[in-house]
Amino acid sequence: MSTSVDHLMERTQDAGDLLGDIVPSAITLATMLRHRQMAAWLRVEFDGYADKDKAPPYRLDLPGHIVAKSPQYGWIPAPVNEQQTKEFAHLDLAEGIKALEQTCLGCKKGNGNRVALDKDDLAKLQKQINLSAELAINLSREVYCRLLRTARAAIYLWSEALLEEGISGDHNHYTPEERKKVEHLDSPERFWRQAMAEVDTLPVADVRELGFLERVFGRAG
Structure with missing residues (x-):
């Protein structure tokens, strides 16, 4: 070849x-x-x-933000503080290049990709913020692109x-x-x-x- x-x-x-x-x-x-x-x-x-x-450091501890699912408004920013964001809204991305690229291609600029919280983290955060709504981490398109x-x-x-x-x-x-x-x-x-x-x-x-x-x-x- x-x-x-x-x-x-x-x-x-x-x-x-x-x-x-x-x-x-x-x-x-x-x-x-x-x-x-x-x-x-x-x-x-x-x-x-x-x-x-x-995994190399460019794949680790990537910053996102916590979103909550509202029956009326859909996914909206969750009422979390800075410490909770630091503790719960960071992700490691271990997927292969093609999967990450397809995620990025599927996002419009300014949007992102929602990733489900770990079950234990979900329960812990729901208790901390006194909210029973579904919670997720939103990683921006730019995080994937970078x-x-x-x-x-x-x-x-x-x-x-x-x-x-x-x-x-x-x-x-x-x-x-x-x-x-x-x-x-x-x-x-x-x-x-x-x-x-x-x-x-x-x-x-x-x-x-x-x-x-x-x-x-x-x-x-």
Whole structure:
């Protein structure tokens, strides 16, 4: 299978290319370069983290807000204080890239995704605020988008580093000399930590918002 670092880097900057479609190509490239750690990170990003303790920090303790279901008005902000928000309205997102991306695609800008509270947390919070209504955590679309942009940015930075070492053009395989030249770049943590720090300034694409017809009939293509 042929793959190109140049093309991979370009794809990270194209909102028309979903991250769920980019990651398998990145895995192929990492495998060809014998970047075992990078390939392993990409696979678990794609599949999801079975063990949340092994998830990177950009997936952990993500801030949301508590909402309550009103029979009259639907979902509305719950009457919680700052401490209750801090205790109950933060989530870890361990799902695979495709699931997270579909959640993000399904949200309009300014909206979010409701996630059910843990049963014990629900009972505890209902008691604290003296409210029997259904409660949930609402995570904004931007929280999902930022997580996905961070993973995309890590792939962008890895590709950029490979290009700086002269690994460019289409390849069906890489020579031992080429692999040796970039073996020091087999460090996913280096790139996702850099991505966390620089995601707002890197030229990576955000998750686009689906149009009405795409939401009704499914994504085109």
